[in-house]
Amino acid sequence: MKKKVCQKDIARKVGVSTALVSYVLNNLKEGRISKTVAQKIRDTAKELNYRTNQIAKSLKINKTFTIGLIVADISNPFFSSLARIIEDEANKKNYTVIFGSSDENAQKSWKLINALVGRQVDGFIIAPAENTESDLTYLKDHDIPFVLIDRYFRNVETNWVAIDNYKAAYTATQHMIEGGNKRPGMVTFNTSLYSLNERKRGYLEALKDNNIAFEKTWCKEIFYDDTKTSVEKAVADLLSLSDPVDSVLFASNILATYGLKYIHHKGIKVPGDLAIVTFDQMDSSDFFYAPLTYLKQPVKEMGEMATKILLENIEKGKEIEQINFDATLVIRDSTLHPQSKL
Amino acid sequence: MKKKVCQKDIARKVGVSTALVSYVLNNLKEGRISKTVAQKIRDTAKELNYRTNQIAKSLKINKTFTIGLIVADISNPFFSSLARIIEDEANKKNYTVIFGSSDENAQKSWKLINALVGRQVDGFIIAPAENTESDLTYLKDHDIPFVLIDRYFRNVETNWVAIDNYKAAYTATQHMIEGGNKRPGMVTFNTSLYSLNERKRGYLEALKDNNIAFEKTWCKEIFYDDTKTSVEKAVADLLSLSDPVDSVLFASNILATYGLKYIHHKGIKVPGDLAIVTFDQMDSSDFFYAPLTYLKQPVKEMGEMATKILLENIEKGKEIEQINFDATLVIRDSTLHPQSKL
DNA sequence: CTGAAAGCGCTTACAG
DNA sequence: CTGAAAGCGCTTACAG
Numbered sequence: 001m002k003k004k005v006c007q008k009d010i011a012r013k014v015g016v017s018t019a020l021v022s023y024v025l026n027n028l029k030e031g032r033i034s035k036t037v038a039q040k041i042r043d044t045a046k047e048l049n050y051r052t053n054q055i056a057k058s059l060k061i062n063k064t065f066t067i068g069l070i071v072a073d074i075s076n077p078f079f080s081s082l083a084r085i086i087e088d089e090a091n092k093k094n095y096t097v098i099f100g101s102s103d104e105n106a107q108k109s110w111k112l113i114n115a116l117v118g119r120q121v122d123g124f125i126i127a128p129a130e131n132t133e134s135d136l137t138y139l140k141d142h143d144i145p146f147v148l149i150d151r152y153f154r155n156v157e158t159n160w161v162a163i164d165n166y167k168a169a170y171t172a173t174q175h176m177i178e179g180g181n182k183r184p185g186m187v188t189f190n191t192s193l194y195s196l197n198e199r200k201r202g203y204l205e206a207l208k209d210n211n212i213a214f215e216k217t218w219c220k221e222i223f224y225d226d227t228k229t230s231v232e233k234a235v236a237d238l239l240s241l242s243d244p245v246d247s248v249l250f251a252s253n254i255l256a257t258y259g260l261k262y263i264h265h266k267g268i269k270v271p272g273d274l275a276i277v278t279f280d281q282m283d284s285s286d287f288f289y290a291p292l293t294y295l296k297q298p299v300k301e302m303g304e305m306a307t308k309i310l311l312e313n314i315e316k317g318k319e320i321e322q323i324n325f326d327a328t329l330v331i332r333d334s335t336l337h338p339q340s341k342l
Numbered sequence: 343m344k345k346k347v348c349q350k351d352i353a354r355k356v357g358v359s360t361a362l363v364s365y366v367l368n369n370l371k372e373g374r375i376s377k378t379v380a381q382k383i384r385d386t387a388k389e390l391n392y393r394t395n396q397i398a399k400s401l402k403i404n405k406t407f408t409i410g411l412i413v414a415d416i417s418n419p420f421f422s423s424l425a426r427i428i429e430d431e432a433n434k435k436n437y438t439v440i441f442g443s444s445d446e447n448a449q450k451s452w453k454l455i456n457a458l459v460g461r462q463v464d465g466f467i468i469a470p471a472e473n474t475e476s477d478l479t480y481l482k483d484h485d486i487p488f489v490l491i492d493r494y495f496r497n498v499e500t501n502w503v504a505i506d507n508y509k510a511a512y513t514a515t516q517h518m519i520e521g522g523n524k525r526p527g528m529v530t531f532n533t534s535l536y537s538l539n540e541r542k543r544g545y546l547e548a549l550k551d552n553n554i555a556f557e558k559t560w561c562k563e564i565f566y567d568d569t570k571t572s573v574e575k576a577v578a579d580l581l582s583l584s585d586p587v588d589s590v591l592f593a594s595n596i597l598a599t600y601g602l603k604y605i606h607h608k609g610i611k612v613p614g615d616l617a618i619v620t621f622d623q624m625d626s627s628d629f630f631y632a633p634l635t636y637l638k639q640p641v642k643e644m645g646e647m648a649t650k651i652l653l654e655n656i657e658k659g660k661e662i663e664q665i666n667f668d669a670t671l672v673i674r675d676s677t678l679h680p681q682s683k684l
Numbered sequence: 685c686t687g688a689a690a691g692c693g694c695t696t697a698c699a700g
Numbered sequence: 701c702t703g704a705a706a707g708c709g710c711t712t713a714c715a716g
Binding site for chain 1: 346391394395396397398400401406408415416417418419422424425426429430433436439440441442443457459460461462484500543589602603606624625626628629630631657
Binding site: 016017019020029032033037038056058059060061062178268 | 685686687688691692694695697
């Protein structure tokens with residue numbers, strides 16, 4: 001029971017050509033093949049437990065029904081949720097997904113994309129790391145469809161689905177200010193990524209519109225390496241300013257997780273000592289003693305849309321689509337400031 | 343810049359046969375090819391930006407350097423962490439990983455395995471759903487290497503890496519009892535999966551060894567569908583017994599997450615009203631107002647070991663390996679019972 | 685209604 | 701040191 005059965009085996013057994021086997025197994029030339037022989041082929045295929053060799057088929061038809069998913073880290077809940085949505089959508093259309101984690105590293109990203117291109121994936125869904133514009137240019141030059149998710153570059157014209165990060169951060173900051181906070185801080189990554197910089201811009205603009213004079217000590221930019229320690233230091237710094245910050249916006253779930261552990265550990269009172277808003281939904285935010293106010297991204301819609309756009313591109317070669325969803329501010333206890341104006 | 347460049351293009355340009363191109367690109371027959379022509383081939387390959395078509399190569403060599411990963415749900419942090427470890431290990435050896443989520447459903451599992459077999463994956467790492475023994479038999483019959491992770495079946499002799507669930511649950515239950523709890527409960531899944539039943543067995547055995555008479559109302563078995571509601575009801579039931587349970591062991595992170603949200607929501611005091619131990623590490627367990635005592639699985643070691651065993655099987659066809667790791671009981675506040683004996 | 689044959693892009697004995 | 705040729709398992713004009 002070892003050897004794989006192929007079309008030739010079926011053809012031989014039924015006494016027809018492999019062409020015919022291929023046709024009936026693919027439901028081609030329906031009316032033009034005698035029902036009896038078609039049935040015999042199907043029966044024999046089932047009997048021999050035939051399974052088409054997708055590799056051979058792919059080579060011939062120049063299509064693998066495989067998509068590559070490149071994220072920063074598949075073990076980050078935001079990306080694994082996205083992966084699950086994408087998996088489901090892709091499977092519906094008989095696509096399979098190969099994933100890779102770039103660790104926000106341009107070299108790794110290029111290596112992954114390169115490997116998957118060699119494997120002839122039909123397209124990519126990518127949450128690009130910074131400085132990976134050239135990867136995308138490469139894909140474009142080679143007519144390999146892709147859609148960016150969560151992040152994009154203003155100077156590369158392509159498909160993407162993301163959220164309006166400026167608006168989201170603005171809304172969150174505005175909310176903190178309306179809650180009576182006078183000195184809102186922010187913890188974000190030190191990056192050239194547009195999406196994160198938009199979050200910072202939204203934060204700054206909200207301060208400005210509320211006539212709050214931004215002080216640059218209020219915004220901490222964390223490097224990707226040694227994130228944990230840097231976040232802890234950042235939070236400590238924000239709270240030990242001569243005029244400490246009274247509220248803080250965490251620009252991602254990773255930053256928030258480290259920050260909150262530290263805050264919890266240090267016994268800092270939320271929202272009393274510090275009001276908090278985070279980007280992204282986390283299981284943890286329900287468990288923090290003050291359930292967290294957070295910006296909820298429509299992960300399901302984003303994943304579905306990205307997959308839909310990609311598959312359309314693969315199958316019909318559609319025009320460019322750029323979709324901005326809105327994040328929703330889910331207001332809970334971590335911003336119920338004692339001296340709230342609301 | 344559209345057409346893909348193939349070995350023929352290089353061969354033509356250099357003026358040699360494709361055989362030679364293939365040899366030098368694969369570093370074969372090193373001494374037996376003139377250095378100058380070899381160099382010219384390499385230069386031209388680089389110049390034309392040649393990338394070998396893995397699909398064609400796979401078809402020929404009958405190996406795809408791809409492994410299939412089947413888990414219950416890639417968005418479950420336990421599995422996404424595992425996925426990340428496996429990805430890294432696999433990549434080191436130039437393997438790529440395709441994943442699929444079975445949702446604990448045997449039909450889905452079979453569909454996924456079937457699809458990936460058609461794609462000629464070189465092997466599988468599988469966290470099997472219940473009633474999927476036949477899938478595994480199929481793989482064995484077809485000499486497709488695989489290793490089970492997290493779960494296995496006693497009656498299918500194959501590679502697996504897991505933890506000693508009996509021992510883990512026993513230890514956790516013993517710990518609850520030593521903390522002064524007289525009526526420990528358990529929330530687990532209703533399943534035939536050996537790993538989960540071992541957890542129950544460990545719990546029961548610990549009760550017995552401590553002369554605590556088990557009452558069947560203490561152990562709640564949750565069905566896979568409608569998990570959230572069922573868990574909430576289970577916890578409510580455990581606490582509204584005429585003699586309520588004073589402590590509870592959650593048999594998985596999913597069960598714990600739903601249970602804890604409910605407990606938090608209802609204002610149940612932990613560990614005062616209820617001591618808690620959970621299986622699996624969760625971000626959330628650091629944030630619960632009483633940091634949770636939990637059974638930590640050595641996810642990294644498990645993922646690495648599973649990948650190592652699989653790749654050895656693929657490459658050398660090794661004998662069967664069955665590895666049981668130990669979980670570690672990490673003791674924190676959720677089991678610091680007021681009337682502790684310790 | 686059906687089959688012979690070419691070809692997808694590689695690898696690999698084999699012959700020289 | 702190098703090339704012609706077969707073949708991996710499919711699909712698909714083309715011819716009949």
